[in-house]
Amino acid sequence: MKKILIIIFGIIAGLFTSCQEDYLEAPAKSTLDESVIFSNAGLAKGAVDGIKEPFGQTNSYRGRFIPFYGFNTDTEWNLNSDKENDAQADLMIYDAKPNNSQMNTENNAWSQMYTGIERANICIRGLRTFGNPEPGTELGQLLGEALTLRAIYYADLMKAWGDVPARFEPINSETLYIAKSSRDIIYKQLIADLGEASTLVAWPNETSSTTTVERINKAFVKGFRARLAMVASGFQQYPDAVRRSTDPELSVAAMYQLALNECRDVINSGKASLEPSFQNFWKKYNEENITAGGESLWEIPFADGRGRVLFSFAVRHRSVDQYTGQARGGIAGPLPTVFYDYDESDLRRDVTCVPYQWGTATNGVSKQELISSDTWNFGKYRYEWMKRFVTSTNDDGVNKIYMRYAEVLLIAAEAANELEGPAAAAPYLKEIRKRAFAAADHPIKVEAYVNALNNKQAMFNAIVNEHKFEFTGEMERKQALIRWNLLKTNLEEAKIKMANFKNRTGEYTNVPTTLYFKYKADNETLEIYGLNRGETTNPGPEYSAKTWNSLTDTKVNSLFKTGVNPDNRQFWPIWQVFIDGSNGKLVNDYNY
Secondary structure (H helix, E strand, O other): OOOOOOOOOHHHHHHHOOOOHHHHOOHHHHHHHHHHHOOOHHHHHHHHHHOOHHHHOHHHHHHHHHHHOOOOOOOEEEOOOOOOOOHHHHHHOOOOOOOOOOOOOOOOHHHHHHHHHHHHHHHHHHHHHHOOOOOOOHHHHHHHHHHHHHHHHHHHHHHHHOOEOOOOOOOOOOOOOOOOEOHHHHHHHHHHHHHHHHHHOOOOOOOHHHOEOOOOOHHHHHHHHHHHHHHHHOOEEOOOOEEOOOOHHHOHHHHHHHHHHHHHHHHHHOOOOOOOOHHHHHHHHHOOOOEOOOOEEEEEOOOOOOOOHHHHHOOOEOOOOOOOOOOOOOOEEEOOOHHHHOOOOOOOHHHHEEOEEEOOOEOOEOOEEEOOOOOOEEOOOOHHHOOOOOOOOOOOOOOEEEEEHHHHHHHHHHHHHHHHOHHHHHHHHHHHHHHHOOHHHHHHHHHHHHHOOOOHHHHHHHHHHHHHHHHOOOOOHHHHHHHOOOHHHHHHHHHHHHHHHHHOOHHHOOOOOEEEEEEOOOOOOEEEEOOOOOOOOOOOOOOEEEEOOOOOHHHHHOOOOOOOOHHHOOOOOOOHHHHHOOOOOOOOOOOO
16 A cells, blocks of 8 residues: 655654754764664664655645646646736746745745755665665665655755755754755765665566555666756756856766666666556556556655645546545646647647536536636546545645656657767657557658657757657656756747737637537536637537637736746745754845
């Protein structure tokens, strides 16, 4: 049964207390405890599981980082972005302030991430000192997990805040207050740590420890290491400019080669693969199938009563109904133009972009109902695909996918294109597109399409687009746009495209302004006509009509705040409570 363990038993409680002065001045007791815990695989596993506990805290990943980080992009937006002087909206429109009321609390994601890092540091020290963690042993697996979990926390800290304090040893009285470190230093440490971790953890299903995607496995570690290598060598906002790192160890040549090697290791291992059907993959995800060895490489694990992934992002349910005991979902969705960016025969389109919600239930049963053209839902998250009936009022317990095999293929394509040319990238891109189209479409949509990408720039542009089609709704796009140096460019282009969609001009001239709908035989699911370009003829008297042209200039301009350059706001500010509590060590850059 999937779960995230909260470490409460007395023998290790002292290890994970908050950093109080009396704790810091009592190393002898802590060392004695560690010698007991980290020489015993069962106790050590409990301690390593405890590293994951901060993910589930309300103001951590559960209720703040997962719902809010990653917006707004050229493909996704938070539907509250048009609210003025709103703390949540400010996080999305590149106008966050250090005193943001949603985030400026002592128990926010920033502190929870460092709690996880401190727990990881204690586990890593204890396992190295007392555990003899060799490859192929339980203690070796646990050390690899601890190193990887620490890297996850650090990767997300840098994704959201840029340069952050580097803590790779447990806190003591001399290191209670420290300044920020260069992210280049941290990235190099994480890349080295993940290199070690990959020698310690097993492949998916190779041991009993790696049978579920809630435990760290070698395929994930290698894929994650490839992702970090691409990010570390990519463009990002430094205090002086948006640029690549000047550290030669983080050069494009070095990092892309590392990423390509790691991705090829995963691909050639046969230990992970694409689910043959895109829709079936997302159905299995919502059904909470956590078996390792498929497409999902690792997921942030939530217990049934924790986690707000569907609560935040699922197709909206307006009331308790036959599919859910909580009336939620729908705080964010694809931009109105995204559906029309897909090829009409792309099988991912209708899974990803949903133009309806579930209305208010009558006698406990609700029906799908069309929503306006500016409020699409993410279709990857659906209560109606769950096997479990959610009863919590504010948590759904569905895991958050942290990385899947499709990303490994696209990283391999991008790195191979840069280092070896488009022909080397083509097989990886083809594998992604083969799943996206029916077999009858492969000669044109896969083979001819990819074979025509005969130079690096054309292949790169295709990879950028494929990333959108594959990952819309997973909040991976923002960091990718940043490292490609496309954040500002693509956000500005997205505003233009939405204005064209609103006015039905340019590439949206032939998009209908009226939808026609009726209910299928089950009397709850919609049959819709008029979504595709050119579908303008009334299909018959059994259909009802709905105007499909509600997008406003105010909504279009809410993608990012007017007058703000998103490239100058790639990161959130460090929240004021942490600045004030840093003994003068922490400051905000980027003119915050």
